[in-house]
Amino acid sequence: MSGQDPRTDRLSILIEQFDQARETAQVRLKGLGDEEYLWEPAPGSWSIRRREEAVTPRAYGPGAWVLDKGAPRIPASEYAEVARQAAGGMSVAKIAEDWSVSVERVEEVLAFTGEPEPDVVPITTIAWRLGHLHSDFAGRWEWTFGEHRQDPHFLVDFTPSASSALDGLWETLDRHRASIATLTDEQLDTVGLSQYPYGSDPDDAYIGTLANANLELIHHMAEIALLRDLWRARLSG
Numbered sequence: 001m002s003g004q005d006p007r008t009d010r011l012s013i014l015i016e017q018f019d020q021a022r023e024t025a026q027v028r029l030k031g032l033g034d035e036e037y038l039w040e041p042a043p044g045s046w047s048i049r050r051r052e053e054a055v056t057p058r059a060y061g062p063g064a065w066v067l068d069k070g071a072p073r074i075p076a077s078e079y080a081e082v083a084r085q086a087a088g089g090m091s092v093a094k095i096a097e098d099w100s101v102s103v104e105r106v107e108e109v110l111a112f113t114g115e116p117e118p119d120v121v122p123i124t125t126i127a128w129r130l131g132h133l134h135s136d137f138a139g140r141w142e143w144t145f146g147e148h149r150q151d152p153h154f155l156v157d158f159t160p161s162a163s164s165a166l167d168g169l170w171e172t173l174d175r176h177r178a179s180i181a182t183l184t185d186e187q188l189d190t191v192g193l194s195q196y197p198y199g200s201d202p203d204d205a206y207i208g209t210l211a212n213a214n215l216e217l218i219h220h221m222a223e224i225a226l227l228r229d230l231w232r233a234r235l236s237g
């Protein structure tokens with residue numbers, strides 16, 4: 001603002017980054033229609049699907065439409081998370097249930113000491129990217145500023161309507177923005193301020209969790225922008 005020094009504290013920098021990313025995303029997503037939203041750029045793309053048509057083992061959601069999640073095996077990038085679950089006291093049987101794999105597969109992962117093969121990252125639809133972002137921000141809000149009660153997998157009612165999905169996402173992002181603006185320096189440095197159950201949040205200072213949330217928004221929106229470019233190229237090719 002003219003005549004005032006710019007805010008350079010940690011929270012202001014992260015909020016400014018978030019605001020710029022959200023503004024860019026909203027401009028970039030203007031005109032998104034249902035067909036483009038659900039377009040699968042390659043066979044086997046992850047998307048949102050009717051519950052009875054889900055093709056991934058851990059697809060989730062509270063309603064008729066669910067978000068694809070889960071490969072037939074535990075991804076190599078998640079081996080450390082499996083080890084963390086075991087170290088935290090979760091039984092092998094419970095871990096197997098959580099990942100929708102066999103007990104034997106979990107035991108193999110826990111005993112593995114070599115270098116795992118790189119993951120094959122699934123190709124996704126715009127619907128999947130928006131649904132993932134909405135679910136992630138809704139879940140982390142509930143387990144930071146909310147009641148710390150509801151399972152994040154049941155907070156977002158996924159929809160085949162692009163406009164409804166965007167309305168819900170913007171509302172959730174705005175709630176997140178309003179809540180983080182109230183944080184104190186002490187809260188930023190508090191380990192476990194977020195108790196989000198599907199990740200390392202309970203073991204991390206919230207400043208790191210907040211920075212990662214910005215990265216999630218930025219990188220998923222960048223991928224959505226690329227999918228929009230590919231959609232236009234497909235139609236004009």
